[in-house]
Amino acid sequence: MLSNVHIEALSSLPPLREVISAHGLRAEKSLGQNFLLDQNLTDKIARQAADLSGKTVIEIGPGPGGLTRSLLKTHAEKVVAIEFDPRAVEALQGLKEAAQGRLEILQLDALQADLKTISEGPKVIIANLPYNIATALLLGWLKDLRESPGCYDEMILMFQKEVAMRICADKGNKTYGRLSVISQWLCETKAVMELPPAAFTPPPKVKSSVVRFTPRPPESDAPAFDVVEQLTQQAFGQRRKMIRSTLKPYQEHFEKLGLDPQSRAEELQVSDFIKLAKNLP
Numbered sequence: 001m002l003s004n005v006h007i008e009a010l011s012s013l014p015p016l017r018e019v020i021s022a023h024g025l026r027a028e029k030s031l032g033q034n035f036l037l038d039q040n041l042t043d044k045i046a047r048q049a050a051d052l053s054g055k056t057v058i059e060i061g062p063g064p065g066g067l068t069r070s071l072l073k074t075h076a077e078k079v080v081a082i083e084f085d086p087r088a089v090e091a092l093q094g095l096k097e098a099a100q101g102r103l104e105i106l107q108l109d110a111l112q113a114d115l116k117t118i119s120e121g122p123k124v125i126i127a128n129l130p131y132n133i134a135t136a137l138l139l140g141w142l143k144d145l146r147e148s149p150g151c152y153d154e155m156i157l158m159f160q161k162e163v164a165m166r167i168c169a170d171k172g173n174k175t176y177g178r179l180s181v182i183s184q185w186l187c188e189t190k191a192v193m194e195l196p197p198a199a200f201t202p203p204p205k206v207k208s209s210v211v212r213f214t215p216r217p218p219e220s221d222a223p224a225f226d227v228v229e230q231l232t233q234q235a236f237g238q239r240r241k242m243i244r245s246t247l248k249p250y251q252e253h254f255e256k257l258g259l260d261p262q263s264r265a266e267e268l269q270v271s272d273f274i275k276l277a278k279n280l281p
Contacts, residue, residue: 009098010069010073010098010099013069013098014094016035016037016064016066017037019064019065019091020035020201022091023064023087023088023091028085033063033085033130034128034131034200034201034202034203035063035066035200036128036195036199036201037064037066037201038066039066039070042067042069042070044193045070045126045128045158046067046126048126048192048210048212049074049124049154049156050153050154051075052075053077055076055121055122055123055153056076056077056078056080056118056119056121056123056124057071057074057076057078057124057126058079058080058115058126059080059125059126060125060130060137061082061083061110061128061130062081062088062092062105063083063085063091063128064088067127067128068081068103069095071126072095072099072102072103076102077121078102078103079099079102079103080103080104080118081103081105082110082113083105083107083108084109084110089105110133110137111136111140115144116144116151122153123151123153124153124156125141125152125155125156126156126157127158129157129158131160131163134157134159135179138157138159138167138183139179139182139229141155142182142183142187142225145186146186146222146224146225147225149215150215152215153215154213155213156192156210156211156213157211157213158210159208159209160206160207160208160209161208161209162175162206163179164191164208164209164210165191165209167179167183167189167211168180168189168190168191171266171268171269171270172266172267173266176266177239177265177266178229178232178233180270181232181270181273182225182228182232183213184270185228185270185273185274186216187214187215188213188214188216189213190211190214191209191211192210193210194208195209195210222274222278223274223277223280224277227277228273231273231276231277232273234246234247235265235268235273236265236266239264239265239266240264241264242262242263242264243261243268244261244262246265250276250280257272257275257279259272259276
């Protein structure tokens, strides 16, 4: 629980640029690192989550700890920061001490980490994701939500703007695709913030967006995640072709489900893909 003592300890920390300089924490392109140092912005990201009281917040790629500081200023019971870069792990030690038991740092490859088992109780993922692995991470967590409903209460995640647009796109939109269908099948998605390149150190070449994922109630007859993933991959793999071509093995189900064989994948609703997936053997 956040107290005045915690607030004072966090307020006494050195500026993030000093932390970066002291630990030689130059952002590495190979690790997808772009540091967000503006505390006003990181505070705003942290506020996008619902009430965090009694919850564990999991952060991926904290770097020097800008967003981590903002998360520790919330009423979260605990923050677990997963960091691959040993330089950043070392740079976070002062913050860990100031957090007085509320910050745990795990040096792990996030792609290999099982976030479901990191702590007991309700969990929320809030992260400025390394852009080179952001989509792979998201698909892994969406699979967790399908296979272990309720494992995450919410996800507040930053992506390149074009990826965020794909996640939130409606049918008929040119950015609507596999990521849109899978994300919106399992969660309500909403882009809640946009950040310019200048907000980061070093500035990336693209704009960034924060997306809020609110898990949907589980369906008792939901298809397997891998089935939906394979189906959408086939459908959007050649997106200009009609589904009678891209989904030819499944065309016996089109009429029963009210699907026009001459439709293209981008014209099908999320529910159409899920209905089709439920009818596959």
